Amino acid sequence: MYSFAIADGAASEALWAWARARWAVTAAIDALDTAGACLVGIIADTGWESDGVRALTDTLDDLEARSGDVSGGLRVTEWELGRGWS
DSSP states (O other): OOOOOOOOHHHHHHHHHHHHHHHHHHHHHHHHHHHHHHHHHHHHHOSSOHHHHHHHHHHHHHHHHHHHHHHHHHHHHHHHHHHHOO
């Protein structure tokens, strides 16, 4: 009645691996963007002066900058993955 061709297993596995990698990179970018946005709010909320709060603010500034750097690197990876199967 109906004729179905079985897909090549290796190609299916490669496509599935690519899709999972792309999903993982996108999820990581979303998490970093959310964390970075939260850190910006916390930094603004800790603007008053004190030695402990100043140290906390410096640490939060550093974490926010580093999360932005990692997010940027992952965006490049996401773009590269998009070029692979588009």
